[in-house]
Structures are given as structure tokens and as C-alpha cells.
Amino acid sequence: MTSELPSGWATATLGEIGRYLNGRGFKKSEWSTSGRPIIRIQNLTGSGSHFNYFNGNLADEHTARPGDLLISWAATLGVFVWAGPEAAVNQHIFKVESFIDHGFHRYLLEYSLDHLTRNTHGSGMVHITRGRFDQTPALIPPLAEQRRIAEALDNHFSRLGAATSGLDVAERGVGVLTDSLTARAVTGRLPVPPCNPRESATELRKKILTERSRKVPRRRATPAAPGAEFPAxxxxxxxxxxxxxxxxxxxxxxxAKTDEQARETDVPVLRMGNLQAGAIDATKLKYLPATHEACQKLLLSDGDLLFNRTNSAELVGKSAVYRSSFGPMTFASYLIRCQFLPGVEPEWINLVINSPYGRKYVSAVASQQVGQANVNGTKLAAMPIPLPPTAEQHAILRELGLRRGQSTQLRQLTGQAKTRAAVLRRSLLSHAFAGKLVPQDPADEPASELLGRIKAERQPKPATSRRIGRQRLNHSSTRLKEEPSL
Known part of the structure; x- marks a missing residue:
């Protein structure tokens, strides 16, 4: 916030310029297949498109209509304009009744929440208390200037939004291209240079099974056959x-229970969050003492494949290959380790598991347990794997690596452009709320007059009067907006 107020501006708090109505907590027994959709945070953020419905009587304060401002204040902080049909507002979402210009209020809330989030220390803000929200300071311009600011931001953000939408399309295109390359690779449709394998895949499989019979324990003497037809x-x-x-x-x-802080000789423990996009992400680790039994019996070896057996339905079945360059590591119970026989390239198996065909198999065999999906070791063992000769495995992986490198560069470029767009949006908001986006007009009624009327309107009424209702607030807001400039 700026220390010197622009001409005609005044100080206030978010709680003084609007009314924020918390949503209703809907019980599962109240869900229906018809009626008003229930707006949850994931429906606002785009992380979930599925709606539950409510088919009962609903208070006006819990009803969202097209154009209403909504604020998610838990898990994800954000301001949204509801564009759907009349709906029910779930808990952890505020419905906003503005006492100032509606469009300006929206951008002010976005700026304020971003400021709160960026100035919170620790592991990240997952919710904001009502008291802190209401007391968040805000600089308020005259009503006429509010409208000019909102219009200017609308114009700027419209152009910025069009550019960002193009970047989103490009990102989705990269994802589709990557999936297509992977699908072609694991079905032998990716052109590669001739590799002249020394042995056929049939001979390779026979040699692997012979070696397996010498190395595996008696309980696994008879290997599981593929549990499904390979679908290509x-x-x-x-x-x-x-x-x-x-x-x-x-x-x-x-x-074993792990520690977040590592001692000098502790060993990192890979968990399901450390498997990202088919690779090991070692940025967030937990640790066990080097003397712990798990660090002796379950120490990872170069080329070990890790498979995530329990997670959400979307994430279960992730896999990645451990390499010794990470240093000594072990792994947690939600992961399964596979150690492959000579002639099998672990990265080839990793590619198949993370391909559209591997994901299809995982989805088919996963069992649901209390909101989590599970693929046990038996089902993993039966996953069908297309197996080319060893030399061809290596040739395909090399060619795919080159093509993926190009896709990765494109993804990085679009990511950088989106980051710049977010910085530009933040800069425009900062200029707007410092009084630097549009000129001040001395003829505008000072914001202090507007805030005075709002304060008077919100004063407690005599005992015979009820709490200010929506109709009166709307009438008041209209009257304020129609107030002639001085």
C-alpha cells in the first residue's frame, strides 16, 4: 500500500466496503442429482468440474447468481465471478455484497488476497481468518474513479487474457504431442535408425526367464502371466x-516413521510425492537414520523402478527410475520397487507404465478405498509390457529423448511467458491501487463522502428494525452510484 494518498482517496478496510456471506456446509445426505449445483472451491479453480446438487430450500445469502463475486478463502485463495446458473454456495466460499463499484471491488479483492498470500511466511497460507480478512486495509478512490479504474483494468486484462489463452492452448498441444510420441514409441511406430539387434525379442524373453528361474525366490518361481491384453x-x-x-x-x-530434518548420516526416503512426470523429484525429502533396518534392506540400487501403489485415482500408478547419482536413498511403503533382469531397460518399463496404455491398465485394475485408489503388487506384476529387443529399447529411448527435448523447450517457453503475464497483471493492479493507472479528477466526489454514507447505512437500527437486507443494500448501492459528482 502507498503511504501517500492520491487526491480524493480515503483509507478503509475490506470489511467496511462489503458484506461477505459464508457459504453453507452441505451434508452428503443433502446431495441430489437435480436442483441447484453446489459450488465448491474446485469448481471455481478448475481443478474439478463435477457438481453435486441441492434440491431444497436455500437462503438468499447462500444463493449465487450469474455475475456474483465469490471468494475462496480456504485451501486456495481467489476471487471469481460466477458465470453459471443459479447455484448453492458451499462453505469456505464467501459470497460478496459490494457497497462500492462492483468491478472495482473485484480487482481490489484480487490485489488484496495476492498481497496477503505473498506476505505470509511458512509453508503457505491454506486459509484466511475472517477477522484478518475484514481488517485488511484498502485504499478507496472516488466512486467515479473506481469505475474508470475497473474499465481500464477490464481492457488491459481482456488483451492479456487472450494472450494467456493462446499459451494455454499451446501447453495443451505440447501435452497431446508428448502423449502421442509416447504411444507411438511403446507400440513401435516411432521411426528410429536401424539398430541390428543381436537377438530377437523371443530369444530375449527366453533368456530372461532362464535367468529369472535362478534368481527369484521359490514363492515367485512361476511368474504371473499378463493380466490383460495389450490394447494396441x-x-x-x-x-x-x-x-x-x-x-x-x-x-x-x-x-517406518521419518524425520523432516536430516542429520549428517541420515538417508533420504523417497515417497509418492517424489515421483513426478516419470522422474525422481528430490526437492522435498524425509529421512531415516543410516542404521535403520530399512536403510540396510531397502537401499535403492541404480536402475530400480519405483511404482506409486496408493494415491488419488488421477495419480496412482506413477513411476520413476532411481539412479545412483542421487546418492544413497531408500523408499516408503506407498511405493513398490521393481528390479529388472539383464536385457530389460528400466527406462523402457517406466515409459510403458507412464504411457496412455499403462495408465489405461492402472485405471482398470485400481481398487477404491476411502477416496484413494490402490494398485497392489500382484496387479502391478501382471501388467502387460510390449518388449522389443534390448538394442531397439535403447534406440527408441534415445529418439524419444530427442523429440521430448524439443517439447520440453516449448513447454518452458510457454511457462515463462505465462509467468511474465502474471507479473504484468500484478503490476497493473499495483499501479491501479496506487492511483497511477488513470488520472484523478478534482470534480469527483471524495471517497470519504462515499465511505461516510456507507458507514451511516450500516449503523445499527432501532430494535424494531431488522438487519439490513439485500433489497435495502441494493437500493443503497444504486443510490450511491447515482450520486452526482461535485
Missing amino acids: QIPDHWVIASIDELAANIEYGSS
């Missing part, structure tokens, strides 16, 4: 094998 055609010289046929070892990780 593969080259004639390839074969289909189960993961169990190709792996010397399949085992679960440790359930």
Missing part, C-alpha cells in the same frame, strides 16, 4: 511379457 498392435518381432516375468524382485517400501 505391436511389431511382429516384439513380444508381450508381464512385469513379473521381467523382474528379479518386486517389493514394498518401509512404513
Whole structure:
């Protein structure tokens, strides 16, 4: 906030310039398949498109209509203009009744919430208390200037939004291209230079099974057959094998309690959050003492594949390959380790698991338990894997790496452009609320007059009067907006 007020501006708090009505907590027993959609935070942020419905009587304060301002104040902080049909507002969402210009209020709330989020220390703000929200300071310009600011921001953000939408389309295109490349790679349709394999896939599978019989424990002596048909055609010289046929070892990780702070000799523990986009993300780790049993029996070896067996339905089945360059590591119980026999490239199995075909298999065999999806070791062992000769596995992975590198560069460029767009939006808001976006007009009625009328309107009424209702507030807001300039 600026220390010197622009001409005609006044200081206030968010609580003084609007009324913020918290949504209703709907019980699961109240959900319906018809009626008003229930707006949850994920419906506002775009992280979820599914709606539950409410088919009962609903108070006006819990009813959202097209054009209403809504604020998510838990998990994700954000300001949204409701564009759907008449709906029910769920808890953790404020419905806003503005006492100032509606458009200006929207941008002021966006700026204020962004300021609150960016100035919160620790692991991140997951909610904001009502008291802190209401007491958040705000600089208020004259009503006429509010309208000019809102109009200017609308124009700027309209152009910025069009550019950002183009970037979103480009990002989605990169994702589609990546999936297409992966699907072509694991079905032998990605052109690669001739690799002249020394042995056919049939011979490779026979050699792997022979080696497996010498290395695996008796309880796994007979490998599981593929648990499903592979849902695509593969080259004639390839074969289909189960993961169990190709792996010397399949085992679960440790359930030992870990520490966030590491001592000098502690060993990092990879968890499901450390598997991202088919690779190991070692930025957020927990630790076990090097003397712990898990660090002795479950220490990872170069080339071990880790599979995420329990997660949300969208994320279960992630996998990644551990490399010794990360240093000594072990792994947690929600992960399964697969150690493959000679002739099987772990990155090839990782590619198949993370391909559209691998995700399809995971989705088909996953069981649901209390909101979590689970794929146990038995189902993982039966996953069908298309197997080319070893030399061809390496050739395909090299070619795919080159093409993915180009896609990654494009994704990075679009990400950088979107970051610049977000910075520009923040800069425009900062200029707007410092009085630098549009000129001041000495003829405008000072904001102090507007705030005075709002304060008077909100004064407690005699005992015979009820709390100010929506109709009176709307009438008051209209009257304020129609007040002639001085």
C-alpha cells in the first residue's frame, strides 16, 4: 500500500466496503442429482468440474447468481465471478455484497488476497481468518474513479487474457504431442535408425526367464502371466511379457516413521510425492537414520523402478527410475520397487507404465478405498509390457529423448511467458491501487463522502428494525452510484 494518498482517496478496510456471506456446509445426505449445483472451491479453480446438487430450500445469502463475486478463502485463495446458473454456495466460499463499484471491488479483492498470500511466511497460507480478512486495509478512490479504474483494468486484462489463452492452448498441444510420441514409441511406430539387434525379442524373453528361474525366490518361481491384453498392435518381432516375468524382485517400501530434518548420516526416503512426470523429484525429502533396518534392506540400487501403489485415482500408478547419482536413498511403503533382469531397460518399463496404455491398465485394475485408489503388487506384476529387443529399447529411448527435448523447450517457453503475464497483471493492479493507472479528477466526489454514507447505512437500527437486507443494500448501492459528482 502507498503511504501517500492520491487526491480524493480515503483509507478503509475490506470489511467496511462489503458484506461477505459464508457459504453453507452441505451434508452428503443433502446431495441430489437435480436442483441447484453446489459450488465448491474446485469448481471455481478448475481443478474439478463435477457438481453435486441441492434440491431444497436455500437462503438468499447462500444463493449465487450469474455475475456474483465469490471468494475462496480456504485451501486456495481467489476471487471469481460466477458465470453459471443459479447455484448453492458451499462453505469456505464467501459470497460478496459490494457497497462500492462492483468491478472495482473485484480487482481490489484480487490485489488484496495476492498481497496477503505473498506476505505470509511458512509453508503457505491454506486459509484466511475472517477477522484478518475484514481488517485488511484498502485504499478507496472516488466512486467515479473506481469505475474508470475497473474499465481500464477490464481492457488491459481482456488483451492479456487472450494472450494467456493462446499459451494455454499451446501447453495443451505440447501435452497431446508428448502423449502421442509416447504411444507411438511403446507400440513401435516411432521411426528410429536401424539398430541390428543381436537377438530377437523371443530369444530375449527366453533368456530372461532362464535367468529369472535362478534368481527369484521359490514363492515367485512361476511368474504371473499378463493380466490383460495389450490394447494396441505391436511389431511382429516384439513380444508381450508381464512385469513379473521381467523382474528379479518386486517389493514394498518401509512404513517406518521419518524425520523432516536430516542429520549428517541420515538417508533420504523417497515417497509418492517424489515421483513426478516419470522422474525422481528430490526437492522435498524425509529421512531415516543410516542404521535403520530399512536403510540396510531397502537401499535403492541404480536402475530400480519405483511404482506409486496408493494415491488419488488421477495419480496412482506413477513411476520413476532411481539412479545412483542421487546418492544413497531408500523408499516408503506407498511405493513398490521393481528390479529388472539383464536385457530389460528400466527406462523402457517406466515409459510403458507412464504411457496412455499403462495408465489405461492402472485405471482398470485400481481398487477404491476411502477416496484413494490402490494398485497392489500382484496387479502391478501382471501388467502387460510390449518388449522389443534390448538394442531397439535403447534406440527408441534415445529418439524419444530427442523429440521430448524439443517439447520440453516449448513447454518452458510457454511457462515463462505465462509467468511474465502474471507479473504484468500484478503490476497493473499495483499501479491501479496506487492511483497511477488513470488520472484523478478534482470534480469527483471524495471517497470519504462515499465511505461516510456507507458507514451511516450500516449503523445499527432501532430494535424494531431488522438487519439490513439485500433489497435495502441494493437500493443503497444504486443510490450511491447515482450520486452526482461535485
